[in-house]
Amino acid sequence: xxxxxxxxxxxxxxxxxxxxxxxxxxxxxxxxxxxxxxxxxxxxxxxxxxxxxxxxxxxxxxxxxxxxxxxxxxxxxxxxxxxxxxxxxxxxxxxxxxxxxxxxxxxxxxxxxxxxxxxxxxxxxxxxxxxxxxxxxxxxxxxxxxxxxxxxxxxxxxxxxxxxxxxxxxxxxxxxxxxxxxxxxxxxxxxxxxxxxxxxxxxxxxxxxxxxxxxxxxxxxxxxxxxxxxxxxxxxxxxxxxxxxxxxxxxxxxxxxxxxxxxxxxxxxxxxxxxxxxxxxxxxxxxxxxxxxxxxxxxxxxxxxxxxxxxxxxxxxxxxxxxxxxxxxxxxxxxxxxxxxxxxxxxxxxxxxxxxxxxxxxxxxxxxxxxxxxxxxxxxxxxxxxxxxxxxxxxxxxxxxxxxxxxxxxxxxxxxxxxxxxxxxxxxxxxxxxxxxxxxxxxxxxxxxxxxxxxxxxxxxxxxxxxxxxxxxxxxxxxxxxxxx
Numbered sequence: 001x002x003x004x005x006x007x008x009x010x011x012x013x014x015x016x017x018x019x020x021x022x023x024x025x026x027x028x029x030x031x032x033x034x035x036x037x038x039x040x041x042x043x044x045x046x047x048x049x050x051x052x053x054x055x056x057x058x059x060x061x062x063x064x065x066x067x068x069x070x071x072x073x074x075x076x077x078x079x080x081x082x083x084x085x086x087x088x089x090x091x092x093x094x095x096x097x098x099x100x101x102x103x104x105x106x107x108x109x110x111x112x113x114x115x116x117x118x119x120x121x122x123x124x125x126x127x128x129x130x131x132x133x134x135x136x137x138x139x140x141x142x143x144x145x146x147x148x149x150x151x152x153x154x155x156x157x158x159x160x161x162x163x164x165x166x167x168x169x170x171x172x173x174x175x176x177x178x179x180x181x182x183x184x185x186x187x188x189x190x191x192x193x194x195x196x197x198x199x200x201x202x203x204x205x206x207x208x209x210x211x212x213x214x215x216x217x218x219x220x221x222x223x224x225x226x227x228x229x230x231x232x233x234x235x236x237x238x239x240x241x242x243x244x245x246x247x248x249x250x251x252x253x254x255x256x257x258x259x260x261x262x263x264x265x266x267x268x269x270x271x272x273x274x275x276x277x278x279x280x281x282x283x284x285x286x287x288x289x290x291x292x293x294x295x296x297x298x299x300x301x302x303x304x305x306x307x308x309x310x311x312x313x314x315x316x317x318x319x320x321x322x323x324x325x326x327x328x329x330x331x332x333x334x335x336x337x338x339x340x341x342x343x344x345x346x347x348x349x350x351x352x353x354x355x356x357x358x359x360x361x362x363x364x365x366x367x368x369x370x371x372x373x374x375x376x377x378x379x380x381x382x383x384x385x386x387x388x389x390x391x392x393x394x395x396x397x398x399x400x401x402x403x404x405x406x407x408x409x410x411x412x413x414x415x416x417x418x419x420x421x422x423x424x425x426x427x428x429x430x431x432x433x434x435x436x437x438x439x440x441x442x443x444x445x446x447x448x449x450x451x452x453x454x455x456x457x458x459x460x461x462x463x464x465x466x467x468x469x470x471x472x473x474x475x476x477x478x479x480x481x482x483x484x485x
Contacts, residue, residue, distance in 0.1 A: 039331075039343070039346050039347055039350050040350040040353070040354065042331065043324065043327055043328060043331060043347060043350050043351060043354065044324075044354065046186075046189060046191050046327035046330065046331065047191075047320075047323045047324040047326070047327035047328075047354075048191075048323070049191035049192050049194065049195035050186065050191050050194075050195075050322075050323035050326050050327055051319060051320050051322075051323030051324075052195045052198070052323075053182070053191075053194060053195050053198045053323075054319045054322060054323055055319055056198050056199065056201075056202045057198075058315065058316065058319065059202065060202050060205055060206075060231075061085070063205075063206055063209065064081065064209060064213075064227045064231075065078065065081060067209055067210065067213045067214060067227070068081050068213060068223075068224055068227060070214065071213070071214075071223055071224070073160075076156055076157055076160060077160060077223060077224045079153075079154075079157045080153075080157045080158075080160035080161040080163075080164060080224050081161075081164065081224055081227065083148055083153045083157060083161045084161045084164040084165050084168070084224075084228075087140075087144060087147050087148065087161075087165060088165065088168055088169070090147070090286075091136050091140050091169070091172075093279045093282050093283055094132055094136070094275075094279050095129070095132060095136075095176050095179060095180075096179075096278065096279060096282055097275035097276055097277075097278040097279025097280075097281075097282070097419075098125065098128060098129065098132065098180070098271065098275045098279075099179055099180060099183040099275075100274060100275055100278035100329075100414050100419060101270075101271040101272070101273075101274035101275030101278065101417070101419075102121065102125045102180065102183050102184060102187065102271065102275075103183050103184075103186060103187045103326075103329055103330060103333065103414070103415070104187075104274050104329070104333050104414065104415060104416070104417040105121050105187075105267075105270065105271060105274070105333075105417070106118055106121050106122070106183075106184050106187030106188060106254070106333070107187040107188075107329070107330045107331075107332070107333025107334045107336075107337060107415060108333045108334070108336055108337030108417075109121060109337060110187060110188045110189070110253055110254075110333075110334055110337065111333060111334030111335055111336065111337030111338040111340075112337040112338055113338075114337075115253070115254075118184075118187075118188060118253065118254050119254060119255055119256070119257070120264070120267070121184075121267065121271075122184050122246075122254055122256055123256070123257065123261045124261065124263065124264050124267045124268060124271070125180055125184070125271065126177070126180065126256075127261065127263055128268060128271060129173075129176050129177055129180045130173065130177075132176065133172050133173035133176045133177075134173070136169060136172050136176075137169050137170050137171075137172055137173070140165070140169035140172070141165075141166055141169050141170065144161075144162060144165045144166065144169065145158065145162060148161050148162070148165075160223065160224045160225075161224075163222070163223070163224055163225035163228070164224045164225055164227060164228045165228070166228075167225065167228040167229050167232055168228040168231060168232060170232075171232035171235070171236070174232060174235035174236045174238070174239050175231075175232075175235045177235075177239050177242070178197075178201070178235050178238045178239060178242065181194070181239075181242040181246065182194035182197075182198075184254055185252065185254065186326060186327075186330050187330050187333065187334075188252065188253035188254050188330075189253065189330060189331075189334065190252055190253065191327065193245070193252070197238055197241050197242065198238075200237065200238070200241065201234050201235065201237060201238040202234070204233065204234035204237045204238075205230055205231055205233075205234035207230075208229070208230035208231075208233045208234055209226065209227055209230035209231070210230075211226075211230070212225075212226030212227070212229045212230045213226035213227055213230070214226075243256070243258075273417075274417040274419050275419070276419075277419035277420045277422070277423040278414065278419040278422075278423075280423055281419065281422055281423050281426050284423070284426045284427060284430050284431060285426065285430065287430065287431065287435075288430040288431075288434055288435065288456075288459070289311075291434075291435045291438065292307065292438065292452055292453075292455075292456065293307065295438055295439065295442055295452045296449060296452055299442060299448050299449055299452070300384075300388070300448070300449055302384045302385050302388060303388050303449045303452075305385055305389075306379075306385055306388035306389040306391075306392055307392060307453075309374065309377050309379070309385075309389045309392075310389060310392040310393050310396055313366070313373060313393060313396070314396050317359065317362045317366070317396075317400070318403070318407070320358050321355045321358055321359055321403070321404060321407040321408070322407060324351055324354050324355050324358070324407070324408065324411070325351065325355065325407045325408065325410050325411035325414075326411065327351075327411070328347055328348065328350075328351035328408070328411025328412060328415060329411040329412075329414040329415035330415060331344075331347045331415070332344045332347050332348065332411065332412050332415030332416055333415040333416070333417075335347060336415070336416055336477070341474075341477045344412070344415075344416070344477065347412075348408070348409065348411070348412040348471070351408040351409075351411050351412070352404075352405055352408035352409060353408070354408070355404040355405070355407045355408035356401055356404035356405055356408060357404075358404065359400040359401060359403055359404030359407070360400060360401050360404065362397075362400055363396075363397040363398065363399070363400025363401060364397065365397070366393050366394065366396055366397030366400070367394050367397035367398065370389075370390045370393040370394045370397070371386075371390055373393060374386055374389040374390050374393065377389070388449060391449075391450065391453070392453055395450075395453045395454065395456070395457065396456075396457075398457065399456065399457025399460060402457055402460045402461050402464055403457070403460055405464045405467075406460055406463055406464045406467065409464070409467045409468070409471060410422065410467075412471065412476065413467070413470070413476060416476035416477070417476075418470075418475065418476040421470050421475070421476065422467075425463055425466040425467060425470065426463065428462070428466065429459050429460070429462045429463035429466060430459060430463075433459055433462050434455050434456065434458070434459025434462075435455075437455040437458060437459065438451065438452045438455035438456075441454060441455055
């Protein structure tokens with residue numbers, strides 16, 4: 001339970017003390033505006049900058065890869081970058097869970113008009129983030145080399161991978177704080193400011209990487225390691241901008257104080273109660289991806305390459321849906337904070353419709369244009385790689401409506417803080433169903449590569465079915481600010 005903070009006056013404080021008063025205040029604030037935008041329009045407007053941020057993140061990785069491909073030992077450099085991204089993503093899991101918990105708590109407090117509570121959550125989440133970053137920097141540097149060995153990095157690749165990982169892990173505090181501040185602003189309904197800052201951050205990243213990787217403008221040529229230094233430097237710029245704005249600007253719905261704060265054990269427990277299951281959810285999802293790779297590797301090494309190609313296409317296709325889902329989480333949290341369960345449902349329905357519509361259109365495009373898409377990746381027609389990649393992209397295309405429904409509902413559970421529900425569903429659909437189904441179809445039933453890939457959308461179909469059941473049971477519909485276990 002969060003501290004109540006009802007005794008003190010604060011900015012934008014709603015004038016009521018009970019839940020009914022909070023509802024009346026929220027209704028007056030959100031429903032009495034002339035020309036009030038519809039929920040789908042509000043959801044789209046909130047999601048659009050988030051989509052932009054996700055696109056910028058994808059482009060940043062693409063630019064890093066493009067620059068490293070110009071190095072003399074490009075093949076080793078690109079392999080090192082690939083392994084490093086896997087390790088850094090693995091160590092990012094805890095922070096991803098923390099942002100989910102923070103958005104849920106901030107959105108509820110903001111929806112209830114408790115501005116002081118929002119500021120308090122920001123201060124406490126900052127303390128958690130700083131502690132987490134120190135832990136990741138220390139532990140990550142210790143286990144980086146063993147992790148690379150486990151992942152199969154060769155003796156030639158590991159030194160370059162470590163040259164990238166060590167500065168990135170040491171400076172992860174800048175990356176983590178940027179993720180946190182963007183999440184807090186999303187929780188209060190402001191996604192435009194993080195998008196604008198992301199534009200500046202990516203411009204700084206490209207500039208610094210161009211200097212550090214290739215040795216231009218008087219910078220030392222650090223190769224793959226330069227990509228890490230450029231990334232750390234760009235996120236340091238991002239942090240400086242966020243701090244400058246959050247400590248001075250009063251019209252954002254949240255304000256940051258640089259005054260030291262004592263840890264609040266109750267709030268920290270609440271954040272972890274929501275965030276830890278969300279982090280474990282990501283771990284299980286990656287177990288599913290890794291199991292598919294393991295099965296494909298036993299059947300056909302070419303299929304592994306085709307699978308990776310298809311996942312790049314899928315990642316780009318998911319960008320708009322994930323943006324809508326993140327916006328949905330913020331709006332659901334705000335509505336529940338004010339006791340507006342009907343509005344939370346309306347936001348969820350709009351999220352599902354929007355996600356399904358977007359992904360159905362993209363899915364149809366994948367099915368019809370699979371061969372030209374594969375051609376963009378220089379897979380020669382008539383080869384085994386081309387044939388398998390086309391098959392995988394078409395399977396993904398057929399599954400897009402299912403993925404859209406899942407992504408649309410995921411925002412509801414995250415915004416409601418019902419991450420234990422999604423963790424349980426993921427355990428059942430991935431560990432107990434998708435992985436065994438892939439093994440059964442591929443080996444005993446002899447479907448091979450096709451069987452492994454068919455298990456992927458089938459597992460998501462079960463996941464969507466269980467999510468619909470959980471949605472209708474409505475245990476996520478907690479009124480007020482508290483998020484209960």
